[in-house]
Amino acid sequence: MTYEVSIAKCDSYELEKVRASVTTSLEPIGGLQNFVKEGDRVLVKLNLLGAKPPDAAVTTHPAVAQAVVESIQELGATPTVGDAPGGGCSAATYKALLKTTGIQRVIDETGCESVRFDDDKSHVVSERARTFKKLWVARAVTEADVIIGIPKLKTHLLTYYTGAVKLLYGYVPGLTKAEYHLHTARDIALFAELLLDLYETYPPAIAVMDAIVGMEGEGPTNGIPRKIGLIMASTSCTALDYVATTLANFHPLNVPTVKVAHERGIGPSGLQDITLFGEALEPLIMEDFKKTTTSRWWLGEETFATKFVRFWMAAKPHVDASICKKCGECANACPPKAMQFTKGSVPRVDYHQCIRCYCCQELCPQGAISVSTPFVRRIIKEKIGFANLESFVTGRAQRK
Numbered sequence: 001m002t003y004e005v006s007i008a009k010c011d012s013y014e015l016e017k018v019r020a021s022v023t024t025s026l027e028p029i030g031g032l033q034n035f036v037k038e039g040d041r042v043l044v045k046l047n048l049l050g051a052k053p054p055d056a057a058v059t060t061h062p063a064v065a066q067a068v069v070e071s072i073q074e075l076g077a078t079p080t081v082g083d084a085p086g087g088g089c090s091a092a093t094y095k096a097l098l099k100t101t102g103i104q105r106v107i108d109e110t111g112c113e114s115v116r117f118d119d120d121k122s123h124v125v126s127e128r129a130r131t132f133k134k135l136w137v138a139r140a141v142t143e144a145d146v147i148i149g150i151p152k153l154k155t156h157l158l159t160y161y162t163g164a165v166k167l168l169y170g171y172v173p174g175l176t177k178a179e180y181h182l183h184t185a186r187d188i189a190l191f192a193e194l195l196l197d198l199y200e201t202y203p204p205a206i207a208v209m210d211a212i213v214g215m216e217g218e219g220p221t222n223g224i225p226r227k228i229g230l231i232m233a234s235t236s237c238t239a240l241d242y243v244a245t246t247l248a249n250f251h252p253l254n255v256p257t258v259k260v261a262h263e264r265g266i267g268p269s270g271l272q273d274i275t276l277f278g279e280a281l282e283p284l285i286m287e288d289f290k291k292t293t294t295s296r297w298w299l300g301e302e303t304f305a306t307k308f309v310r311f312w313m314a315a316k317p318h319v320d321a322s323i324c325k326k327c328g329e330c331a332n333a334c335p336p337k338a339m340q341f342t343k344g345s346v347p348r349v350d351y352h353q354c355i356r357c358y359c360c361q362e363l364c365p366q367g368a369i370s371v372s373t374p375f376v377r378r379i380i381k382e383k384i385g386f387a388n389l390e391s392f393v394t395g396r397a398q399r400k
Contacts, residue, residue: 153214
């Protein structure tokens with residue numbers, strides 16, 4: 001199967017420049033009019049992970065959202081922007097989030113509709129899913145005529161990278177996410193299966209990636225903004241993620257969602273499976289792109305041996321008492337309740353209960369939780385010289 005991905009340069013979030021780059025990225029794959037028709041109800045799925053300002057590079061930038069929304073309106077369709085932030089939120093906190101992220105301004109200026117995915121959910125039985133046949137998703141997802149995803153190119157402590165496929169975890173209402181994390185626990189391959197089941201059940205017609213400023217390091221919340229200067233688009237979220245991880249100098253098939261997509265036959269095995277439009281890929285690869293400190297060895301069946309090694313070798317969350325405001329948000333967000341919190345005290349982590357999902361780090365409002373590499377892993381890296389333990393055990397997947 002041949003996939004198509006388009007790459008367009010964009011050096012700033014100036015709205016007219018963003019609109020031009022979005023249009024340029026969509027033209028080689030038929031233009032937006034190829035996917036959106038007059039009268040369509042179009043759900044624009046954003047990344048609204050948390051109440052962070054646009055320059056933090058945590059969420060979809062409002063300029064990209066506005067460019068897509070206005071383009072949809074010009075075609076006579078009705079766009080609705082929405083997401084389900086991690087950890088869940090009330091109507092009041094979601095309203096505050098929209099304001100902080102700049103999306104409320106987009107809503108006000110364009111007159112588009114907005115939806116909070118936590119408001120209403122549907123229990124869906126999916127014939128397309130391979131593993132999770134029954135899914136809880138926002139009703140807005142099930143009722144849309146067309147879905148357009150606008151992911152952000154970022155690192156992620158759990159899945160290494162978050163992009164077009166991981167964006168769709170936002171289909172799941174906030175508090176239900178914790179249940180899925182508990183079910184998948186430390187089995188990252190099973191979590192990838194869940195993400196791809198969501199993707200196959202409700203695939204976006206097109207994904208437009210905000211890679212003007214991405215995030216490297218300890219993403220998806222506490223990493224470092226990284227100027228990349230690109231807008232990318234594709235009808236395939238899996239192919240878009242393959243190209244994005246290549247740009248970020250990952251070995252794509254070491255990224256769980258990319259690897260499992262290929263194994264399921266819904267993602268490329270290499271660049272030879274992808275037709276690229278626009279900018280040449282090779283000169284854009286960021287050789288110095290900073291990865292997360294996390295690493296996984298196995299992406300297969302969980303055994304006693306893998307559980308034992310993961311417990312001692314997996315990166316662990318730590319609370320910085322000098323930054324912590326003792327709000328308890330990390331404990332509320334922790335799926336297995338491994339964060340032990342008493343009002344007025346700094347939370348403590350029960351590592352025997354911790355499933356290494358890093359939700360606490362991802363959702364801490366103050367950025368008080370960091371993830372550290374165990375001593376044994378640091379020794380292996382220093383003495384053997386491998387970039388990560390996955391490379392040590394599985395060998396580095398070659399970029400094709």
